[in-house]
Amino acid sequence: MAAIPTYKGAFGHAEAERLLWRAGFGPRRGQAASLARLGLDGAVRSLTHPPDERWIGPQPRDEKGRPLAPADAWGHDHLWWLDRMVRTSRPLVERMTLVWHDWFATSNSGVGSQKMMLAQNRLLRRHALGSFDRLLVSITANPAMLVWLSGTDNRKDAPNENYGRELMELFTLGEGNGYTENDVREQARTLTGWTSTWKRGKGQTDFRFDPKLHDTGMKTVFGRKGAFSWRDAVRLCVNHPQHAQFFVEKLWSYFVPEPPDARTRAGLEVLYRKNFEVKPVLDAVLRHPALYTGPRMVKPPVVYITGLLRGLNRGIDTSAWVWLSDGAGQRLFNPPNVAGWDDSRWLDTSAFRGRWNIANTALEKVTLGDRKGKKGPKVPNNPEAIVIEALTALGNPTIRPETHEVLLTFARDSLHGVTGWKAESYPPLVANAVRQLLAVSPDMQTC
């Protein structure tokens, strides 16, 4: 078996910080330092074998202090999940749930039920670090997915190819990779039998497999003949010779921006083929040198938001995160289409302004200066101290020396030669501005 390379360099603050961003939602205050002390093996193990969930931080609230109603209130589904990301003690589980949400991208715009979307979310979390085989069986039978990709409209007298096609194209094999249009049609037949009952006021309920509705005839899939069942449809895909490569490359792409080298890929495929378990593959990816020495990745908007909140020690206390997140291009439970979010296109001029607004709102509770007639703490007229203090306020992120220099130059120029009322008024303005600039810097938008 080809050995998969493991990172051998120093595992310090910067490496621990990157691991926490890639495999979670960034460090809480002091978390990068404590993770670094565990070393690479211990750090990765703490993520792949997390303790039971222990929520850290205040309960989520909307801006009026009310508890969230994720199944009912508009936008609270999004807030509910953001809160989990902020407060979780099992960040990799939560991050993998997000990966599966993108992998099996289902949108409430087509499902029309927050309750069903939340049920799917629980399913994804339950399988987060488990077996892909079992996850795929479960998601195939998931009501939200059955609605989203027309599973309950797939009848033996009029097959609907929607799910059968995506099962191969997006979930297991890749477009045109080892299957034909005939396989699409035959898989659609194989997947027949799902139905639901429509109840006034409730919509579709009582999702079930009814053997009477299933096409029991012979099918030919990937050149094999059989009276295949819906579970066979899934098994055939997972056992397809092209699947392991597709799986490994796709999973890898969520954690490392450049594709794996041939040796790594082959090694990961061997690991995965043993029993389709996700965790051993994840473990190898998170210990791979490419994660620590390779290029940076743009943080997805929800990771950017939750990371800022974790660094600031702030919980969910406003529903503004719903539209702010949407404005930066990522509304949870509403991916743009069945292919998920496009990671190569997180940033445009409007999304940058969206992230500016996110940073501005994230920082609102720690804005310096006079507020409501109260004098804030005095900020010294000292550019160096102002930049250091901004880094502290945001949880001490690692930034490039050049970025530090730009912030320092800004602070110096802004405070240069100010006298009179400005000498007292300007330092807090400059401090607020430095924090804002730091939060939107390319350093903090990437990890």
Place this chain on the structure above:
Amino acid sequence: MACCNEHSRSEIVRRGLAEAGRGLPAIEPGMPLPAGTGLDRRTFVARGVGLALAVYGGAALRPRAFDDGIAAAAAASPQQKVFVSIFLDGGADSLSLLAPTGDSLYPQFRPRLALAAGAGPAFTEDPRLTWHPSLSPLAQLHGEGKVNVIPGIGYDHPNQSHFTSRHFWEVGAADERLATGWLGRYLDRVGRPDNPLQGLSLDWSLQPSLATANMPVAAVDAPDRYDFWARGVWGEVSNRMVGTIAKLGALPTNGDPGLRAASEAAAQSARLYEQLAPFRPKDDRKSLVSPVAYPGGDDRFPRRLAGLAAMLAAGLPLRVVALSAAGRYDTHDNQAQGLSDDLKLTADSLLAFQRDLEARGLADRVLVHVWTEFGRRAKENGSGGTDHGAAGTGFLIGSQVSGQMIGEFPGLAKLDDHGNLRATSDFRGLYGSILEDWLGTDAAAIIPRARKFARPKILR
């Protein structure tokens, strides 16, 4: 229905976004005015943008630069044709936009919603059809030969999902996975790496038709609102803060693609901020002054069109622009009144825009295309509305259009299996004509299988 609630919800989101970052913090009592917000800001803007400020809005300050600026900007792209895509979101009802009052089946399909002959202007190219009264401004432009009516546009095997059908129109193909917009692919072919304004989405996020693979494009809610405000920061400190965005974006990225993406977004945003400097309100003075009156009120559509005309007049290097029309066209319930109001605001705004362009001498450079993802079911539903259908209605507007109908009204006697209007023209053929005849590029390089679709004559 869930799909339709999403429409109103996204509008709430849209409004919320639009308000983000608005408003300067209050000036503290006793603080000396102008506290940096006046002259300092102006000086900064002048330093940062020079030309652009001079071109527009800076006349009071620097009259000479005003003239120089126009000349310089015009020299850069003097006769660039501009294409404007306007989306009627939700699936506008063909049988109301141009009501088939002369089709004997019409009252049977629309017992409650049918318009009467004479309710609006007669459509001179087909005696069966009557303009919706709210579209009188378009009838007027049509009378001047400035509108091509497209009364039954769509594609084979119509998809009745808002999302999917709109996606097909955005990407210019019946392909669910195509990720670049048809206008984006055009920009990838002819655009420049240093000009985000070449593809301008007048919206809070990028209109998908403009999605490129390589070239920068811009999304702004409104040209007068592309601002970077931060709590607890004002005056000259704020100006310098915004100026520092460009410096962060200009730092070396050492070949790191993630850093480069983040840096480019910062740099392009800073560049766009500069390009749009003339359009931000200064010292309580309105930044946009139009030679004609646009409809008032809160809706952003007329303001965006007014801003667009001003941007074109300022010589900003725009090529393709995309935005959504006023209103929501997913009229499942109580269609009559809502549709009438939305169409009126849209058509009044479009007429004002055309007159604005004419007054500024720009009308020959601009082609507007109004489209919707599908039309609606011929038979009205039980709640005074209509459900999703197939062929829709579109318009091409401009001083250079042929003024001739494209395709024809398909009639109510031969509906498809779902009771929907059949398409008599294909959107991909229309895109081919726009690309070849207006934008002067090879349609086959932009639209998949472009040669399969007949290209209508669109220009004079």
